[in-house]
Amino acid sequence: MAPVHTSTAPASDGATVPSESRGAALGNLVRRPETGALIGTLSVFVFFAIFGGSQFLSAGGTASWLNVAAELGIIAIPVGLLMISGELDLSVGSVLASSSMTLAIVSGHWGAPVGLGILLALGLGLLTGFLNGLLVTRTGVPSFVVTLATNFGLAGLTLGLSRVITGTTSVAIDPGSPAKELFGTLLANKFEVAIFWWIGVVLVVGWMLHASRYGNWILAVGGDTVSARATGIPVPKVKIALFMGSALGAALVGVIQTLLYNSAQVANGQAFVFNSIIAVVIGGVLLTGGYGSVVGVVLGTLTFAIVQQGIYYTGWNSDWASLILGILLLAAVLMNNTFRKMALSYAPKRKA
């Protein structure tokens, strides 16, 4: 059966010679989930370069939005992966706060080694993610509800336990070397080391989604869970792993913030819940799953950070940042929808 194509097809319409041909370049760009996001990032950058002036473009200005992007990105990348698989995680805020408090209490309040505190903080994150995943896959309750419940439950638990153990809601810690250098220092007095953690997360997750076979599983699970299961993909395991990933990202940022500011607060982190979703959606990930890219999420994160920090350099009231973000979110979704439709209908031109 198989040889049929080799003898007939290429002569007629250049079959089996995929995408690499010349005319396909534009099509390939259109088909990528991050095309809209790239336009968004470039637009806001140019906008603030014009209105924010040289201050925005200086090293200090760059550091201010890169730092915001790095912390947000460490969470947004795994949250994006989870969203590609069709699930949401609204618990990252409390995961961040609880791991942050865990580290501060274990290594600050009780004085245990910082390494132990970090391990426990990350371990707590993984455990929360595991529970989220287990609840979602076992009960079939939408992840929106499950993780919303976890976010509230864990916030209450963190607040309650912190008060019981330390009597306050804010605990100091003196990290010392090398934990401080690894997680919470400023390079050149400006750039957080978190930027390197972010780059690491981008590389690992990017490889996983786009190059490894597991990426295909994640896309399949998000695209059509029933069919994915039919092909033998262990859907519950994939989802549980992804919930653990997003919680680990949040816990890592909790550790980074605690070691950077030498203290932890119970109320930290709730802003990340919606900010991460905004970054992911601006980055071209389809809210219902099955479509998206790591590069897109990186661009979405950068767009978010540039708007949030860029506003300070314009001299305008920073209240306007949220308005811009709201409009941007809507515009991004509309643009991404358009690009997705173009991607669906794109087919290489056939020679007559």
Next chain:
Amino acid sequence: MSEPLLKLTDVSKSYGATAVLHDISLEVRPGEVLCLLGDNGAGKSTLIKVLSGFHEPTSGTFEVDGKPATFKSPRDAGEHGIACVHQFGGTFPLMSIGRSFFVGAEPTKGWGPLRRFDRKFAGEVAVREIRALGITRVTDGDRLVGGLSGGERQALAIGRAVYFGANVLILDEPTAALGVKEAAHVLRIIMQARQKGIAVILVTHNVTHAMAVGDHFAVLIRGTLAADFRKGERTREEITDLMAGGEAMAELEAEIEAYQREHAGQVPDPAELEQLADHQKPTA
């Protein structure tokens, strides 16, 4: 006649308290198309979900190649060579053709931690297999599946099953949403699979399609196997009646016609139609 590839004995399935399938016994043979017929809600999709490992039967036994087997998951069924394209597609709209062709069985290249998805190979094989089924419009493995027509998607799903060595291919209403030409093409692909010695289980509501390709027919009425016969053993009218759930469609049509004659071409209103239909029901 050849040995059955798949044999069900007294298979029943209940969802909680609702019994959906009652004591189904069936034999599926290589190189044959088994048409599974029945009205909406008769239990066709449920039966093939049991066959493909999505649901475990409540009772009853399976034999594959004469050996007892149990399917705890679709993966188990897949390992026994049973592939299922479920109702409404079974492909991933926003994935590329190459990626979706190899979901769950991704080809990789490279070694150790650098082992990665072989996109080029996946695209080439997918396009080749789809073209081998006569869909020559598909030339680019990077195209998204959602941009394909319904028939092309069915070809992708069938091509995939054949490529991975399925010997039982289950298709749930593959021609349901298709135009005449595309449906004909899908039927031709089914015949191609049959010729390779694959057993095909085809669920359809279309008598013409069933009669065009079927070797063997099984009719479900409210979860019981109401009829099990081979090609040529029943007339088209008999099959139509069975598919309508045992009600004599032909007679119903005749009565509607008679009504129209009496009432000067007026069509009976729904209540009256119901009465006509009730009148038809075998008094059980």
